[in-house]
Amino acid sequence: MLLxxxxxxxTHPADEWVSIRKEHETPVRLYVAYVLILAAIGPICAYISTAHFGWTVGSERLIKLTEISALQLSVLTYLAMLVGVFALGYAINWMARTYGANEEHVPSNGVALAAYSCTPLFLAGFALLYPVPWFNAAVFLAAACYGAWLMYDGLPIVMGIEKEQAVLYGGALLTVALVILVATRVGSVILWNYGIGPVFVG
Known part of the structure; x- marks a missing residue:
C-alpha cells in the first residue's frame, strides 16, 4: 500500500526511495491512493480549528471564521495543493534531460518524487488543530526543510542521476516550488477580490 x-x-528514506522507483506507479494511481488522502489532512484540520476552535494573536479576542468561509478556504487550499504537487512533478520530468535523467512520456517518477517529498508538509497539517500562528509557522518550516532534503535525497535514486547533479537539479526544483507557492498566493488575492475571502464571526 502506498501509504x-x-x-x-x-525512518529509512534511502530504502524507501529505491522501493518507490521500483513500483513506478502511474500518476493517477499515486494521486488516488496517496496524494488525495494525505493532502486532505491540512485543509480538514484548518477547517476544524478556524471554524470551531478559533485563534488569538497576543492578548486579542478570539478570532473565528464562519463555517461556510472556512469550508470554502479549505477546499480551495486542498485544490491548490493537488495542482501544486502535480505541477512540481511535471517540472521534475520536464527538467530531467537537462540534468542527465530520462524524461518519461508519462511522468511517473517525477510525480512520485514530488508527491512523496511533500509528505512532511501533508503530515504537518495536523499542527493546524492547534491554531497558534507561531507554532504552525515553526512546524511547517521544519516540514518544508525536511521535504526539501527528501527531494534532494531521492533525486539520484528515483531519477537515476549522479549525486553531484542532484544539487543543481534540487536547487532548480526548489525555485520552481517557490514560484508555485507565489502563484497560489497571487491566486488567493485574486479570489479574495472576487468575494471568496475569509469571513470572520462577528
Missing part, C-alpha cells in the same frame, strides 16, 4: 511509504520516508 506505507509515508512512515518509511521518516
Amino acid at each position: 506505507q511509504h509515508a512512515f518509511g520516508l521518516f
Whole structure:
C-alpha cells in the first residue's frame, strides 16, 4: 500500500526511495491512493480549528471564521495543493534531460518524487488543530526543510542521476516550488477580490 511509504520516508528514506522507483506507479494511481488522502489532512484540520476552535494573536479576542468561509478556504487550499504537487512533478520530468535523467512520456517518477517529498508538509497539517500562528509557522518550516532534503535525497535514486547533479537539479526544483507557492498566493488575492475571502464571526 502506498501509504506505507509515508512512515518509511521518516525512518529509512534511502530504502524507501529505491522501493518507490521500483513500483513506478502511474500518476493517477499515486494521486488516488496517496496524494488525495494525505493532502486532505491540512485543509480538514484548518477547517476544524478556524471554524470551531478559533485563534488569538497576543492578548486579542478570539478570532473565528464562519463555517461556510472556512469550508470554502479549505477546499480551495486542498485544490491548490493537488495542482501544486502535480505541477512540481511535471517540472521534475520536464527538467530531467537537462540534468542527465530520462524524461518519461508519462511522468511517473517525477510525480512520485514530488508527491512523496511533500509528505512532511501533508503530515504537518495536523499542527493546524492547534491554531497558534507561531507554532504552525515553526512546524511547517521544519516540514518544508525536511521535504526539501527528501527531494534532494531521492533525486539520484528515483531519477537515476549522479549525486553531484542532484544539487543543481534540487536547487532548480526548489525555485520552481517557490514560484508555485507565489502563484497560489497571487491566486488567493485574486479570489479574495472576487468575494471568496475569509469571513470572520462577528
